[in-house]
Amino acid sequence: MFAKRKYARKRRPRRPSKRRVTRRRNILRPADPVILEKPIFDAAGASTYLWMYVKPGPAAPANTPGEHSTPQRVLSLRQICADAVAANIDSICPAYLGDASWACWRAVWEAALHMGTDLPSVFAIFAEAFGSEASFRSHASIDGVIERMHRATQELKRSALLTCLIPSHGKHRVENVFLNISVGDFAQFVGAVHNCAVVLDCSRMAPFTTANLVALCNIGTVEAVDLSNNPIVDDQFLFTLNTCLVNGKSSLKLLKVCGCPGVTHRGILALLQACESSLLAYIETEVRLIPESTFAQSFLHRPVPAEDAPVPGTKWRAISEQSTMAVLGRQSLAMKFHYILRVRKLVSCSSVLWDFKFLSEVADQFAQLTDLHDAAWRQRLQCATMKKFELPYMYIKDPGMDVVLRVVKHKVKLEHAPDAPREPDMPPESAKCASRKPRRVKTDANSFFFGV
Numbered sequence: 001m002f003a004k005r006k007y008a009r010k011r012r013p014r015r016p017s018k019r020r021v022t023r024r025r026n027i028l029r030p031a032d033p034v035i036l037e038k039p040i041f042d043a044a045g046a047s048t049y050l051w052m053y054v055k056p057g058p059a060a061p062a063n064t065p066g067e068h069s070t071p072q073r074v075l076s077l078r079q080i081c082a083d084a085v086a087a088n089i090d091s092i093c094p095a096y097l098g099d100a101s102w103a104c105w106r107a108v109w110e111a112a113l114h115m116g117t118d119l120p121s122v123f124a125i126f127a128e129a130f131g132s133e134a135s136f137r138s139h140a141s142i143d144g145v146i147e148r149m150h151r152a153t154q155e156l157k158r159s160a161l162l163t164c165l166i167p168s169h170g171k172h173r174v175e176n177v178f179l180n181i182s183v184g185d186f187a188q189f190v191g192a193v194h195n196c197a198v199v200l201d202c203s204r205m206a207p208f209t210t211a212n213l214v215a216l217c218n219i220g221t222v223e224a225v226d227l228s229n230n231p232i233v234d235d236q237f238l239f240t241l242n243t244c245l246v247n248g249k250s251s252l253k254l255l256k257v258c259g260c261p262g263v264t265h266r267g268i269l270a271l272l273q274a275c276e277s278s279l280l281a282y283i284e285t286e287v288r289l290i291p292e293s294t295f296a297q298s299f300l301h302r303p304v305p306a307e308d309a310p311v312p313g314t315k316w317r318a319i320s321e322q323s324t325m326a327v328l329g330r331q332s333l334a335m336k337f338h339y340i341l342r343v344r345k346l347v348s349c350s351s352v353l354w355d356f357k358f359l360s361e362v363a364d365q366f367a368q369l370t371d372l373h374d375a376a377w378r379q380r381l382q383c384a385t386m387k388k389f390e391l392p393y394m395y396i397k398d399p400g401m402d403v404v405l406r407v408v409k410h411k412v413k414l415e416h417a418p419d420a421p422r423e424p425d426m427p428p429e430s431a432k433c434a435s436r437k438p439r440r441v442k443t444d445a446n447s448f449f450f451g452v
Contacts, residue, residue, distance in 0.1 A: 086111035113140040131195040138173035163384035176376035178363035203228040224254035234262025245278040319394040329391035
């Protein structure tokens with residue numbers, strides 16, 4: 001039965017021996033969601049710019065050859081190689097600097113300073129590796145010519161550097177930073193350069209918030225800060241800063257808080273009393289903590305002594321106007337730090353000093369920064385040349401002095417002694433009444449009737 005059914009079937013066409021390849025359709029998968037990075041805005045409300053990759057000065061136009069050209073001379077092979085590396089110095093990573101000594105890299109760094117390609121990021125790498133070398137320089141020679149830079153900017157920068165730089169201190173680096181930066185990135189970048197002592201000038205920076213200023217003060221490499229003319233700096237801010245200093249979160253050694261209406265006598269005195277064990281060694285403010293002796297002499301019209309008067313209850317001294325240290329009130333913040341470091345030896349720092357100044361202008365990352373660079377160096381020059389007529393009140397720490405206690409004058413309370421009980425006035429003898437005789441009891445009839 002099965003055989004008949006087998007042969008009774010209709011024969012189908014023979015299938016080809018070649019295997020048919022079945023093409024599968026492409027699997028349609030949902031596209032990955034496009035993740036848009038959230039734009040970062042700073043205190044100015046504008047997009048941030050990468051300040052560490054911006055050249056210190058704008059480049060000169062390419063169609064002006066020979067404006068800053070030097071006399072033709074035969075260059076050595078070493079100088080030719082150094083110029084070629086300096087032209088592309090932004091491609092250098094820290095691992096390259098360990099392959100050769102400072103004697104080899106010195107020509108490259110000096111060529112970068114001469115060309116104006118010493119970016120802040122490159123300077124941080126070289127300062128971290130070779131900042132302790134005696135021949136390391138932070139700026140090109142002021143009398144020399146910086147190539148690839150506008151003539152006006154070059155002259156303005158030379159004048160500003162002559163007034164801002166510390167004399168005979170080649171490791172003082174001056175940097176201008178505009179407002180629209182990321183404070184977190186700035187703190188992370190500057191805090192990683194351990195071979196530099198950082199000085200911050202944050203005066204007249206109203207857009208900065210309290211969190212921004214506290215973050216800047218808590219950078220591990222920041223040694224001095226100028227917070228003058230900021231309305232948010234008050235006694236509460238000083239209390240927060242005091243807590244960071246005592247706990248070791250901040251390594252601040254110099255502080256300037258002038259022109260801050262929220263700072264009072266109580267806040268400055270509490271800061272001086274609590275920071276005796278911290279690294280803070282100098283405070284400059286407009287608040288006067290009058291010592292007891294000076295207060296008495298002001299009424300007696302006696303001359304104030306030339307020596308520094310101690311602040312009662314603290315290990316600090318108020319610098320007198322007749323003292324030799326009174327000149328610090330008219331110097332820049334970097335000069336004050338250098339003087340206290342070299343002369344008084346109250347602080348210790350690294351060999352390289354990085355001086356930052358925050359400007360209120362907003363910079364565009366992709367725009368020409370010629371006008372902004374000119375305004376930045378002009379403001380630097382103006383701040384260095386214009387000085388106040390009146391000196392602020394300066395306080396410096398003296399760890400070896402004994403604490404002078406403040407004499408507290410208690411108010412004398414006058415108490416009257418209670419009066420003795422007053423005796424009643426006795427009447428005169430003439431006014432006395434005759435005393436009444438007691439009655440006698442009659443015991444018998446004769447005395448009763450006859451009076452016997």
